[in-house]
Amino acid sequence: MVIIIGLGKTGLSCVEYFLAKGVTPLVMDTRANPPGRDQLPAGVELVQGLDRERLKHAHMIVASPGIALATPELKEAAERGVQIVGDIELFVREAQAPIIAITGSNGKSTVTTLVGEMIAEAGLRVGVGGNIGIPALELLKTPADLYVLELSSFQLETTHSLRAAASVVLNLSEDHMDRYEGMADYRAAKMVVHQHSSHILVNRDDQQTRPDVGKAWGSFGLDSAAYGRVEVDGRLWLSLLGEPLLPVDEMKIVGAHNHANALAAMALCDAVGIVREPQLAVLRRFEGLPHRARFVREVNGVRWINDSKATNVGATLAAVAGVREAVQGKLILLAGGQGKGQDFGPLQALLGSQIDHMLCFGQDGAMLAALGEQTELVANMEEAVKRAFAMAKAGDWVLLAPACASLDQFKSFEVRGDRFTEQVLAL
Structure with missing residues (x-):
């Protein structure tokens, strides 16, 4: 028996995958009314909760990334020798085209999107999915010359057969510490x-991204080595081995973290033979993804920026660094939500220097507000917007980069970002 744990878009794609192979799976979900329930094909049973008795009859369990392998029911199944996989494992077993695999704490979606657009610009058929957009199994329906997958640590936990043409861990900073025993566990x-992997790419600026096993094929970083940056006549360029390739001021995405994202995307494309001009064409036109350092509006000389995707401290540090050099006045940071057990200490070092004032809200808002004198605890994000509007002056910037997950107050980081945008547009 095949048991799928977790419905939603990914669970439905797994159901369809097995039905196409003549296997009718059983679906379990801990939610009373999981998304996708009304789309379940006839004959597929949905059980609420994790039924231990039914699980005893499983020969394969397809687990949603949202359920930890440490869940008692899954641990019991693993001890019985039951095969526990995820949708990514099913995908890589079937995929007939090379795979570019991208993970890291921050920047995954931007790099995945850039690589996908660069491959398409080169005239090749490309499937882009995984932790972004389309569930991986859906990509098998359309012929592709290359696949580009964004992969979360949760997805990688149940992936055993991946043989990527090129792979990268973009960076590592604390995230999901409520699920992992520590940083070493998360990194593993x-x-x-x-x-x-045939081509392992590492980040020179983050030694944690170097593999424990296997030799790195290439590296990227913000210095002038390999895929890096050089200054020519006072102008900063993306470069390869010191050769200027593209002035960073010709890109629409800004900040050092986006320079690193661009360099990683170029290196991954080089690894699979994508020629240079399509890469540069995409970098010149790419405007960034929603909720990632996106300009919302200027009000009375104050610029408002939505980076709701900054769901961990590392992402917030990158967001602050990305905009700080352009801020003429003060930078007001809006932060808070579910901290996921992270250490907020790195933000403390920026208070009073990079961050002039931090308005804190949500489940762990009080922990953020306790970091220093330049903080202020407010009831929710709406109050934070109102307070920032009252205190900001021309030349200041207001940045939503919460350093936390959104689920204490919002359905997703996208909903949080949309609500922020609505509130700013209403000022």
């Missing part, structure tokens, strides 16, 4: 992306 989950 990410490093699975390099298993049997």
Whole structure:
């Protein structure tokens, strides 16, 4: 028996995958009314909760990334020798085209999108999905010359057969510490992306991204080595081995973290033979993804920026660094939500220097507000917007980069970002 744990878009794609193979799976979900329930094909049973008795009859369990392998019911199944996989494992077993695999704490979606657009610009058929957009199994329906997958640590936990043509761990900073025993445990989950990879790309500015097993093919960083940056006549360029390739002021995405994202995308494309001009064409036109350092509006000389996707401290540090050099006045940061057990300490070092004032809200808002004198605790994000509007002056910037997950107050980081945008547009 095949048991799928977790419905939603990914669970439905797994159901369809098995039905196409003549296997009718059983679906379990802990939610009373999981998304996708009304789309379940006839004959597929949905059980609420994790039924231990039914699980005893499983020969394969397809687990949603949202359920930890440490869940008692899954641990019991694993001890019985039951095969536990995820949708990514099913995908890589079937995929007939090379795979570019991208993970890391921050920047995954931007790099995945850039690589996908660069491949398409080169005239090749490309499937882009995984932790972004389309569930991986849906990509098998359309012929592709290359696949580009964004992979979370949760997805990699149940992936055993990946043999990427090129792989990268973009960076590592604390995230999901409510699920992992510590940073080493989290890093180990990410490093699975390099298993049997033909071209391993590492970040020179983050030694944690270097693989424990296997030799790096290439590296990117913000210095002038390999894929890096050089200054020519006072102008900063993306470069390869010191050769200028593209002035960073010709890109629409800004900030050092986006320079790193662009360099990683170029390196991954080089690894699979994508020629240079399509890469540069995409970098010149790419405006960034929603909720990632997106300009919302200027009000009375104050610029408002939505980076709701900054769901961990590392992402917030990158967002602050990305905009700080352009801020003429003060930078007001809006932060808060579910901290996921992170250490907020790195933000404390920026208070009074990079961050002039921090308005804190949500479940762990009080922990953020306790970091220093330049903080202020407010009831919710709406109050934070009102307070920032009252205190900001011409030349100041207001940045939503919460350093936390959104689920204490919002359905998703996208909903949080949309609500922020609505509130700013209403000022």
